[in-house]
Amino acid sequence: MEDLPKRTPLSAVHEASGARMMEFGGWWMPVQYKGILDEHRAVRSAAGLFDISHMGQLLVGGKDSEAWLNAMLTNDVRHLGDGQGQYTLLLNEQGGVIDDLIIYRIEANSYFLVVNASMIEADFQWLQSRIAGHLTLVNQSDQWAGLALQGPRAQDVLRLLLGNQVELPVRNGLLSLPVPNGPVLIARTGYTGEDGFEWFCPANTAALWWNKILDAGHSFEILPCGLGARDTLRLEAGFPLNGSDLSPTHSPLEAGLSSFVKFDKGDFIGRVRLDTERSEGVKRKLVGLLMGEKTPPPRPHYPVFHSGSPVGETTSGSLSPTLGSGIAMAYLPSDMTTPGTPVEVEIRGRRFPATVAKRPMYRRPKTAAAV
Amino acid sequence: MNVPTDLLYAISHEWLRKNADQATVGITDHAQHELTDVVYVELPVVGTKVDAGQQICVVESVKAASDIYSPAAGTVSEVNAALIQDPALLNTDPYNKGWIFKLQLATEADLSALKSPEQYSEQLSHL
Numbered sequence: 001m002e003d004l005p006k007r008t009p010l011s012a013v014h015e016a017s018g019a020r021m022m023e024f025g026g027w028w029m030p031v032q033y034k035g036i037l038d039e040h041r042a043v044r045s046a047a048g049l050f051d052i053s054h055m056g057q058l059l060v061g062g063k064d065s066e067a068w069l070n071a072m073l074t075n076d077v078r079h080l081g082d083g084q085g086q087y088t089l090l091l092n093e094q095g096g097v098i099d100d101l102i103i104y105r106i107e108a109n110s111y112f113l114v115v116n117a118s119m120i121e122a123d124f125q126w127l128q129s130r131i132a133g134h135l136t137l138v139n140q141s142d143q144w145a146g147l148a149l150q151g152p153r154a155q156d157v158l159r160l161l162l163g164n165q166v167e168l169p170v171r172n173g174l175l176s177l178p179v180p181n182g183p184v185l186i187a188r189t190g191y192t193g194e195d196g197f198e199w200f201c202p203a204n205t206a207a208l209w210w211n212k213i214l215d216a217g218h219s220f221e222i223l224p225c226g227l228g229a230r231d232t233l234r235l236e237a238g239f240p241l242n243g244s245d246l247s248p249t250h251s252p253l254e255a256g257l258s259s260f261v262k263f264d265k266g267d268f269i270g271r272v273r274l275d276t277e278r279s280e281g282v283k284r285k286l287v288g289l290l291m292g293e294k295t296p297p298p299r300p301h302y303p304v305f306h307s308g309s310p311v312g313e314t315t316s317g318s319l320s321p322t323l324g325s326g327i328a329m330a331y332l333p334s335d336m337t338t339p340g341t342p343v344e345v346e347i348r349g350r351r352f353p354a355t356v357a358k359r360p361m362y363r364r365p366k367t368a369a370a371v
Numbered sequence: 372m373n374v375p376t377d378l379l380y381a382i383s384h385e386w387l388r389k390n391a392d393q394a395t396v397g398i399t400d401h402a403q404h405e406l407t408d409v410v411y412v413e414l415p416v417v418g419t420k421v422d423a424g425q426q427i428c429v430v431e432s433v434k435a436a437s438d439i440y441s442p443a444a445g446t447v448s449e450v451n452a453a454l455i456q457d458p459a460l461l462n463t464d465p466y467n468k469g470w471i472f473k474l475q476l477a478t479e480a481d482l483s484a485l486k487s488p489e490q491y492s493e494q495l496s497h498l
Contacts, residue, residue, distance in 0.1 A: 020407070036433040037408045228407075228434055294455060296411045297431055319410045319433055348413070348429065348436075 004028075008053035009145045009206035019226060025118035025243075027054040030226035039229035040321040043192050044364075047151035047217050048225040052198065053206060056120030056141040058113040064133035065109050072127060072269060073103065074252060076262040080105040085172045085187055087260050089252050090115075090123060091270030095277075096248040097255070099123050100240070102189055104174040112174070112185065114146075114198070116242050145206030149213055150196030150233075152364070153220040158186075158197060161216035168197075181205045191230065193237025194364055232318050235327060238288060238360025244300060245286060245315045245329050253277045254331065255286045256359065285337045288357040289314065291326030291345065295352040298328040298345050305344040305351060306336050314345065322362050332356070372495055373400040375466055379482060380491035381442040383424075386466065387485060389476075394443055397470045398430065398461060401495055406432045409461040412454040415472050419447045423484065428471065430461065442485055445474035 005028040015021060019030035030051065033039060042048045060069060069077045075088035085104035092098050099119040104112040115123045124139045131137060149157060155168055162177070169175040169188045177184045182202035190196035201209050214222060231241070240246050240255055252261050253274055261274060291298060298317030303310055317328030328345065336343070339358045344351040378386045384402035388395040403409065411431040421427050421441040428439045450472045454460055460469040486494065 031434070032407060035408050037410075232433060296413060296429075296436070297433070299436070319431075321433075 006054070008051055009203040010051045010053055010210055013207050013210055014051065017224065019224070022227075024227055025054065025116075027117055029054060030224075032226040032228045033224045036226070036228035036232060037321050039223050039225040040232050042221065042223040043151045043194055043225065043229065043233055044322060045152065047149065047153040047157055047220050047222040048192075048229065049210070049213055049217065049222060050148040050150065050225050050227075050230055051210070052146035052148045053144070053203070054117035055146050056115040056117060056123070056139070057144045057200065058115060058120075058124060058127070059138045059140055060111040060113065060127075060135065061109055062133070062135040063109055064135050065111060068131075068133060068135055069103065069111060070265050071267060072130065073101075074261040074268060074270070074274075075103075076265045077103060077105065077111070078265070082107045083169065083174045083176075085174055085189060089257065089260060090126070091252070091268075092248055093269060094248075095251045095270035095273030097242065097246040097250060097252060098126060098248060100242050100246060100257075102172075102187070104185075104187065106174070106176065114187075114200075118243060143203055144200050145203045145209075147199040147201075147206070147210060147213060148190055148192075148196065148230075149199060149217075150190045150192040151194050151222075153217070153222070154194070154196040157213065157217040157220055157222060160219075161212060181208075184209070191237075191239055192233035193239070193360060193362055194233075231316075232321055235316055235318055235329070236320050236322055236360065236362035238362075240286065240329065241316055250286070250331065251277060251282070254282045254284055282334055284312070284331045285334050286315070286329055286331050286359075287337045288359040288361050289317075289328040289330055289343065289345065289354045290323070290357040290361060291328070292353045293325055295326055295345075295354075296347045297326045298347065298354075302328070303346040304330050304332065304354075305346065306332070306341070311336060311343070320361065326354075327357075327361050328354070329359075372404065373466070374488050374492050374495070376488045378466070378488065379442070379485040380488070380494075381424075381440065381485060382494065383440045385440060385442045387442045387482070389482065392476050393448065394445065394474045394476055395470050396442060396472055396474060397465055398439065399491070400465050401498075403462045403465045403469070406430060406435075406437055406461075408433050409458045412458045412461065412471065414450040414452070414454065415447045417447050417450060421445065421447065421474075423481070430458075439471065441474065443474060443482055444477040444480045446477070447472050448475045449473040
């Protein structure tokens with residue numbers, strides 16, 4: 001029994017709806033509903049709904065929580081007001097990435113951390129073993145379900161569902177909504193490059209909200225989506241995936257995440273290496289790669305060449321449904337990371353042209369309503 | 372799943388349409404459904420000699436690359452260049468516009484190991 005993947009509160013809903021299921025990071029998840037390309041386009045042009053219940057929720061509280069979190073994480077939690085969130089990183093002592101996460105301040109001395117599914121236990125153990133002072137750390141991952149409503153029409157869907165009197169959170173904000181059957185936390189965050197929301201609710205209300213959101217989204221042509229589209233969307237948007245583009249040997253500065261590392265806040269785990277990298281520069285950097293037209297889609301661990309010499313390998317890759325070409329990420333020596341630098345990606349023994357591209361390779365159109 | 376009655380089938384989900392000493396090859400409706408959205412086809416090279424069951428080309432969906440095997444021995448005589456521009460033909464019309472390559476069958480080519488439509492339908496019913 002131990003080998004069976006874990007089921008989310010929505011696995012049965014996905015199966016009953018005919019979604020194609022697969023194991024991902026130990027979880028039984030939908031890879032697609034209608035099709036990855038259709039779902040991808042729905043999120044870019046209208047709205048899509050994803051099950052993100054596999055992600056973990058940790059609660060940190062107590063009067064020492066602010067100072068302690070600032071020593072554990074790279075970003076500065078002192079910048080957060082009540083109901084605000086920030087992307088941040090959990091590093092090991094060597095300055096490599098254990099996990100990337102979003103931390104929300106619910107109120108003073110009360111924080112809600114959303115961590116990657118495969119890292120829930122590791123993050124929790126790491127943090128628990130470093131608890132000092134007046135602190136509480138609770139793993140509530142099994143109690144929460146998560147739904148990601150993403151796309152330019154996401155806010156219209158929520159307004160229809162909740163009514164216009166509910167003031168939706170601003171970008172990275174968190175709204176706690178008192179509703180029957182437990183509170184709902186609505187964050188204006190996502191992993192797709194579009195406007196959208198991540199909706200956290202008690203596990204036993206997941207199916208109810210899943211269906212309500214799909215019903216509300218019907219007139220906006222919402223599609224239920226799987227992890228396949230989630231991956232192509234985040235890749236276009238330039239978001240790294242922990243375990244692929246982030247790893248315990250790569251630093252956040254190498255990964256291009258320096259804006260989420262704050263050096264003016266005192267010591268934090270992993271800082272020594274980052275101080276060195278900041279003064280001396282990093283030797284390699286995570287870049288985007290854009291393949292030429294009509295080349296095979298790049299995939300993880302394909303070798304990358306520059307001037308005929310091997311210089312790295314792809315960490316992620318796929319066809320970009322929006323661009324119509326292959327896109328990838330790779331760590332390359334810093335002197336090869338200027339956008340436009342020509343490289344080659346080896347696919348089944350043949351080398352295909354690609355160019356270093358600025359991340360993200362897709363940026364959503366600015367609209368008057370954008371927050 | 373659509374299993375036309377005028378074709379022969381490989382256990383690895385390719386179909387073969389025999390016409391004298393020529394054969395046209397593609398993937399079945401079941402195969403395209405399993406692959407999901409096809410976004411790239413790496414066509415075989417005309418003139419390549421293959422044995423039955425030998426890997427001959429690659430079809431890629433958004434998620435993964437999959438090997439395609441020749442259902443019979445022979446020499447590749449023609450490839451469907453339309454798939455370069457429109458690989459989704461494999462999804463929308465796998466038995467006609469989505470054909471992949473043609474074989475000049477080897478004189479010793481033995482098609483008796485291929486499945487009849489009834490046998491292939493039977494195979495699918497166990498999946």
